[in-house]
Amino acid sequence: MGCDGSRSRVREILCGLAGKNSHNDQLDVRFLGCSAELPSKVALQIRQLDPLFLQGHHSNGSFFFFGVQETPSINERGNFRCQVNVSWQYRKGFLGRDRPVEIPDSQEARFALVQDIASHWASPFQDVVRSVPLDTPLQEIKLEDWLICDSGAWENLHGRATLIGDAAHAMTMYRGEAVNHGITDVHDLIECYSHILSDMERMQDSQAACDAFEKKMVGRTKTAIIASRQACLDAHYSKNIEEKSPLVSKRAILT
Secondary structure, eight states, X not given: OOOSSOHHHHHHHHHHHHHHHOOOOOOSEEEEEEEEEEOHHXXXXXXXXXXXXXXXXXXXXXXXXXXXXXOTTTXXXXXXXXXXXEEEEOSTTXXXXXXXXXXXXXXXXXXXXXXXXXXXXXXXXXXXXXXXXXXXXXXXXXXXXXXXXXXXXXXOGGGTOOOOTXXXXXXXXXXXXXXXXXXXXXXXXXXXXXXXXXXXXXXXXXXXXXXHHHHHHHHHHHHHHHHHHHHHXXXXXXXXXXXXXXXXXXXXXXX
């Protein structure tokens, strides 16, 4: 974001408008995740299924994601460092409880909860959760998104400031699309501004260039936000996981 005015004024304008234009209610899913060192024996069991990452659903309404971040070849302790995520339906009756299961405040209670959830899983998925060291912080991620329906959702200061990436189109991670759209944002932004960057006398055209970029970005990401939201919900309901579900369907950026 660039601006020739005061930074505080930019923050005031953009942050204020974000509050008015965002659709960011938290979804009825709760999420805990961590980056943890796992014994090679446990990690290798998962890697026999996929060498890099995998995801899985359980009929009790929970979901598991596993991804390899470091291998023993670059880890001095000879272990795998892995991303381990657990999420679940936020509803009455989950795990047989009378109330929806919220994220506990303490790390001890968080570990007890994910262990309880994973106790219903088969090996090796259950083994992964059991092998996470107790001193590993379990982080909560609030599953929210920001659906922008039209371009012009924020003030772009006559083309001198705009939003890109998660700031412009936050989406859940259940399709893995966000980083792809962030990269595409940069490409499209450069493309829209390229004809004026070399000619300072044409900077008055920055408004048109910025408007063109925002229109293109919003049109491209609207579908992705909706699909990612549905993928998040489908991931926790067995009956929704079928060929046409955004959770498992083909990923593609529409331009």
